[in-house]
Amino acid sequence: MSTKDREDEPPAWRHLSQEKAGDFNLFEVHRERVESPRDGSVMTFEVVRSADGVTALAITPDGSAVLVQQYRTPLRRVELELPGGILEEGEDPVEAGLRELREETGFTAHRARHLGVITLNPSWQTTRVHLVICESAARTEDLDLDEGEDTRVRTVALTEIDRMIVSGELNNAVALGAFAMLRAHRQIS
């Protein structure tokens, strides 16, 4: 069987109804009843709905990326990530990315642009993360941490990123996605 006959796009499902099943600080859980176009069967999915996030990939003039280390309660471990946070309703992603960069790392940048949107887990959550690339970034400010934030800033040469991915030191989906997106843009454009 060739793959050719499956290259048509699968049809959308019909959304029949939804109800809120849980209300939490950063997300809600909704039960959604949907009907399969394949056989008409009705299924219920539990979906985590959250605001979108924003992540800043800041590059210094000497070709280093700006990363943050912080203790993460869910994983009970210190994690290495890109600076980021929640995109407020109606907020411009580039401004939000620059804000999170400044607050969490003290770095600012004159040139920043929206590189794309990453979907985190289409299987059972809505969360999307906007990626903002900030070039010619420099440390000009002190940190301005929210309550409960305790970060360490690390600048890492872009030429070291592959080694840190292979060692497992850098294994966060959004950070890996951001570096993949940066590299793709530099290759293509």
Place this chain on the structure above:
Amino acid sequence: MSTKDREDEPPAWRHLSQEKAGDFNLFEVHRERVESPRDGSVMTFEVVRSADGVTALAITPDGSAVLVQQYRTPLRRVELELPGGILEEGEDPVEAGLRELREETGFTAHRARHLGVITLNPSWQTTRVHLVICESAARTEDLDLDEGEDTRVRTVALTEIDRMIVSGELNNAVALGAFAMLRAHRQIS
């Protein structure tokens, strides 16, 4: 201020207590009380706990990756992703990756290995995804879809992946992370 003086790793927080705050099919929500080592303040985080996932990055002999398209209820849209699913308790990630690959795409592979683990969202969820690379993959079986699955298989040349990332056609965090990890391993080792 140099970044040097912040390169020490931030200390772990103390976990004081936890309680289940929500129980759903694929995840639970827990409230965790933790104490900051920075100032002793006590905070409560709501954490989504789920089983780990597994994703298969299968490469054909002619250098194409095996992707799946399917309608995703949370995003209300057809998404392009790598085949994957939930890692059952105690299950070997490589076997699970090969199973998801076979069921969702009909592809099998004789050579498969565990490439690494990706953390999805350390901010408020535990979810981690095991990445399994399957080489010399070939279409040998029919699909074996779970109820509610309706996928289309697409094989895409690895040389096309960057273009699809730039166009936004491929924007899933785990898929981007998998391609970043594959490329890093091929560069380094």
